[in-house]
Amino acid sequence: MSEIKEACGVIGMYGPEGENVAHSLYYGLTALQHRGQEACGMAVSRTDKERGNVCFHKDLGLVGEVLTKGVLEKMDGNIGLGHVRYSTTGASVAENAQPLVLSYIKGTLALAHNGNLINTPELKWELIQNGAIFHTTTDSEVIAFHIARERVHSATVEEAVYKTALKIKGGYALVIMSPRKLIGVRDPYGLKPLCLGKREQTYVLASESCALEAVGASFVRDILPGEVVTISGGEIHSQMLPETGRCAHCIFEYIYFARLDSVMDGVRVYDARIRAGEMLAKTYPVEADLVTGVPESGLPAAQGYAQESGIPFGLAFYKNGYIGRTFIKPTQTERESAVRMKLSVLESAVKDKRIVLVDDSIVRGTTIANLIRMLKEAGAKAVHVRISSPPFLYPCYFGTDVPTGSQLIAANHSEEAIREMIGADSLGYMRKADLSEMAGGLPLCRACFDGVYPMDCTWLNEPCPGTV
Numbered sequence: 001m002s003e004i005k006e007a008c009g010v011i012g013m014y015g016p017e018g019e020n021v022a023h024s025l026y027y028g029l030t031a032l033q034h035r036g037q038e039a040c041g042m043a044v045s046r047t048d049k050e051r052g053n054v055c056f057h058k059d060l061g062l063v064g065e066v067l068t069k070g071v072l073e074k075m076d077g078n079i080g081l082g083h084v085r086y087s088t089t090g091a092s093v094a095e096n097a098q099p100l101v102l103s104y105i106k107g108t109l110a111l112a113h114n115g116n117l118i119n120t121p122e123l124k125w126e127l128i129q130n131g132a133i134f135h136t137t138t139d140s141e142v143i144a145f146h147i148a149r150e151r152v153h154s155a156t157v158e159e160a161v162y163k164t165a166l167k168i169k170g171g172y173a174l175v176i177m178s179p180r181k182l183i184g185v186r187d188p189y190g191l192k193p194l195c196l197g198k199r200e201q202t203y204v205l206a207s208e209s210c211a212l213e214a215v216g217a218s219f220v221r222d223i224l225p226g227e228v229v230t231i232s233g234g235e236i237h238s239q240m241l242p243e244t245g246r247c248a249h250c251i252f253e254y255i256y257f258a259r260l261d262s263v264m265d266g267v268r269v270y271d272a273r274i275r276a277g278e279m280l281a282k283t284y285p286v287e288a289d290l291v292t293g294v295p296e297s298g299l300p301a302a303q304g305y306a307q308e309s310g311i312p313f314g315l316a317f318y319k320n321g322y323i324g325r326t327f328i329k330p331t332q333t334e335r336e337s338a339v340r341m342k343l344s345v346l347e348s349a350v351k352d353k354r355i356v357l358v359d360d361s362i363v364r365g366t367t368i369a370n371l372i373r374m375l376k377e378a379g380a381k382a383v384h385v386r387i388s389s390p391p392f393l394y395p396c397y398f399g400t401d402v403p404t405g406s407q408l409i410a411a412n413h414s415e416e417a418i419r420e421m422i423g424a425d426s427l428g429y430m431r432k433a434d435l436s437e438m439a440g441g442l443p444l445c446r447a448c449f450d451g452v453y454p455m456d457c458t459w460l461n462e463p464c465p466g467t468v
Contacts, residue, residue: 008035008036008098008112008114008115008399009032009033009035009083009207009208009211010032010083010113010114010173010174010175010194011025011029011032011081011082011112011204011207012080013025013080013202013203014202015079015201015202015203016202017046017078020044020076020078021078021079022072022075025082025215027214028082028206029082029211030063030064031213032206032207032210032259033062033084034257034259035207036083036084037062037086038086039058039066039084039094039096039097039098040058040062040066040082040083041056041057041066041067041082041097041098042056042057042067042075042083042099043081043082043099044076045079045080046077047079047179048078054077054101054108054110055075055076056110058098058099059094060097079177079180079182082099083112085097085098095135095137098111098113098140099111099112100112100136102148104151105152106178108178108179109147109157109178111140111143111147111175112140112175113138113139113143113173113174114192114207114399115170115171115187115399116172116399117142117168117169117170117172118169118170118457119169119170123146123167124139124142127145127149143168146167147161150164157176157178158183161174161176165185165241169455170191170397171187171189171191171250171398172187172399173185173186173192173193173194173207181231182231182232183228183230184228185228186224186227187225187226188225188226188244189247189454190224190247190248191399191445193222193249194206195222196229197209197215197218197219197220198217198218198220199218202217203231204217205229208262208264209261210259210261210262213261219263222265224240226242226243227240228240228241244455246454247443248445249439249442249444251435252389253269254273255272255276255361255389260273260296265442266442267439267440272438272439272440273300273301274301274307275438276438277304277305277306277307277308278305278307279304279430279437279438280387280388280428281307281309281386283428286356288309288353288354288355288356288384289354289355290311290349290350290355290356291313291314291355292314292315292316292350292356292358294317294368294371295319296319297360298357298358298388299358301360301386301388302356305358316355317345318343318344320341320342320344340370343371350375350378351379351380352379352380354380354384355375355380355383355384357371357372357384357386358386359385359386359387360388362391362392363408364409365409368385368424369421369423372422372423372424373423376423383425384426384428385419385422385424386428387427387429389429389430390430390432390435390446391411391418391449392411392448393449394447394450395448396448397453397460398445400448409421415429432446432449432450
């Protein structure tokens with residue numbers, strides 16, 4: 001039950017003429033719902049019709065609330081893309097929902113974006129000086145406008161996308177639709193995930209492999225860091241952006257963001273979280289009667305802890321699946337009151353027992369404190385907290401909604417002070433040295449833990465402690 005949120009999830013499909021991909025996009029977006037619960041949308045087009053024939057719909061709400069049966073019945077296209085959103089830049093308003101759809105001199109352009117740019121102000125100012133008028137407050141619109149401007153001077157839309165990708169800096173995965181092409185772009189560091197799948201003659205681009213499964217597609221491969229993939233008809237073409245010399249996959253995909261059944265850059269998310277629990281058990285052993293996790297995010301690591309320690313694993317909380325988007329409430333007070341609405345303690349499971357409670361992170365500390373209090377009120381003799389990530393100390397600039405330093409409990413208090421504040425009998429965080437092994441040996445961005453950013457961020461509002 002992390003308080004950290006991901007920016008978005010994206011999906012795109014290109015099928016043969018005659019196929020309608022709208023319903024498949026719906027299923028794919030539903031599979032990606034965990035990546036964004038504030039807004040969603042879809043845009044589809046037919047490659048055999050005149051330019052500009054794009055049908056789209058977007059609004060605030062969950063996939064099932066926005067893309068209703070009546071909306072889907074009006075959607076008809078063999079090429080399309082979809083988006084689920086959680087805002088890290090731009091307000092949570094309907095105008096900022098995606099996909100963005102533009103009409104310009106070369107026809108139409110639709111874009112879905114996951115991530116965050118660090119050079120948005122300079123890119124936006126360049127456009128404003130040339131007369132651009134913005135309708136949203138997102139960096140996604142800045143990207144779309146730059147593609148549209150580059151397209152005027154480019155032979156193809158993929159050339160315009162490539163030129164734009166050379167300008168933008170940050171962590172991003174893009175899916176872009178022109179009248180007859182579907183394009184995917186992954187940032188040169190591989191910070192944000194994007195993969196390719198295929199269902200018979202239909203190609204699929206998606207943030208996670210679980211979305212491929214949802215639409216009946218087979219996983220083909222991950223889009224490489226810095227790769228621009230163009231799908232046109234039945235063919236795929238690839239271009240590579242200049243190498244950065246370093247890959248830096250977001251560690252929090254493996255700790256929390258990605259769905260448990262996804263595979264990212266060759267690493268199974270479920271296996272990574274089991275390994276995290278095993279490492280915690282080796283580093284922070286304790287005598288206890290039950291290992292449990294905070295639903296849903298802490299459960300796999302709790303299983304790993306139990307396997308390694310030999311302490312029985314069991315459920316300590318009942319999660320009310322009918323409570324809606326409680327953890328995107330705008331105020332901390334609302335977040336706290338939502339905890340008891342969403343979770344209740346299984347008293348018979350915890351009474352008179354020493355509990356190991358595993359979760360993925362501690363951000364402000366209020367959520368875990370409430371859960372510890374609930375366990376002890378239900379009769380738990382002791383609660384030992386184990387966290388499958390290191391302490392949060394630094395902000396994220398690449399699309400992960402990590403609060404500012406003043407709100408990060410670990411940035412202002414020692415681990416012993418945090419233990420006392422949350423009411424735990426002991427506290428153990430994942431060691432930074434263990435993160436790479438947990439994520440299958442991948443090169444990682446873990447700047448929110450160590451302040452070492454993969455690109456120069458020193459000029460941003462909150463200076464970075466270091467860059468490499």
